Amino acid sequence: MSEPLLQAIDLECERDERLLFKNLSFSILPGTLTRVEGANGSGKTTLLRILAGLNDAWAGHLLWCGKSRAYDRESFHRNTLYLGHRPGIKPLLTPMENLRALMAGRRPVTDDVLQQALEGTGLAGYGDVPCRNLSAGQQRRVALARLLIADEPLWLLDEVFTAIDAEGVSAIETLLQQRAAEGGAVLVTTHHDLQLPGMGRIVLGEGQSNG
Numbered sequence: 001m002s003e004p005l006l007q008a009i010d011l012e013c014e015r016d017e018r019l020l021f022k023n024l025s026f027s028i029l030p031g032t033l034t035r036v037e038g039a040n041g042s043g044k045t046t047l048l049r050i051l052a053g054l055n056d057a058w059a060g061h062l063l064w065c066g067k068s069r070a071y072d073r074e075s076f077h078r079n080t081l082y083l084g085h086r087p088g089i090k091p092l093l094t095p096m097e098n099l100r101a102l103m104a105g106r107r108p109v110t111d112d113v114l115q116q117a118l119e120g121t122g123l124a125g126y127g128d129v130p131c132r133n134l135s136a137g138q139q140r141r142v143a144l145a146r147l148l149i150a151d152e153p154l155w156l157l158d159e160v161f162t163a164i165d166a167e168g169v170s171a172i173e174t175l176l177q178q179r180a181a182e183g184g185a186v187l188v189t190t191h192h193d194l195q196l197p198g199m200g201r202i203v204l205g206e207g208q209s210n211g
Contacts, residue, residue: 002030003029003065006028006069006154006185007061009025009060009061009063010025010061011047011060012024012058013055013057014057020042020204021047030153031183031184033180033196034186034188035188036189037204039205044204045084045189048082048084048158048189051187052080053073053076064076079152079153081155082157083143094128096118099117099146103146103149109149114145114149117149118145121141121144123142140162155179155184158189169192
């Protein structure tokens with residue numbers, strides 16, 4: 001059995017004096033696709049931000065490749081891709097400039113590869129248009145183009161289907177399945193009715209221990 005990439009042990013988090021979850025334990029293995037489920041306000045986005053290292057208001061233990069994440073945060077961040085429910089792009093920059101910025105400090109990528117990623121998300125011809133002039137769906141596609149050039153072992157994706165049409169949804173579903181088949185691990189939250197073969201579940205608000 002593969003060693004977990006990320007392991008959560010007895011996670012607990014409060015927000016505004018309200019307990020979101022406690023005794024939450026699970027493992028994310030290579031080659032898996034897992035959906036975080038729960039009612040609105042149950043802490044799905046909070047959980048992903050905790051796992052991504054963007055929220056420190058929690059208790060419990062997080063292990064990265066079998067060791068405490070606190071002792072190897074550099075390796076964790078280098079090998080983890082996080083996309084929040086907002087596009088996370090700069091409106092004054094073009095899609096090409098945004099992709100260059102998103103890849104900075106990761107690995108060298110040629111403009112040809114970036115252009116192919118934009119084309120792959122339906123943005124052919126928009127590479128040099130300021131993102132403030134794009135629709136909400138097009139701005140979301142700029143962020144999603146990052147997935148087409150990502151090689152990080154762990155993807156943490158929050159509401160990845162927001163503002164995407166039916167064709168785009170199908171393409172993302174295929175991409176997520178392909179990523180898992182290649183040995184990557186994907187953890188996703190979504191209001192979309194995502195039902196993919198072999199997909200695991202982490203359910204917030206139902207006992208909190210998900211194995």
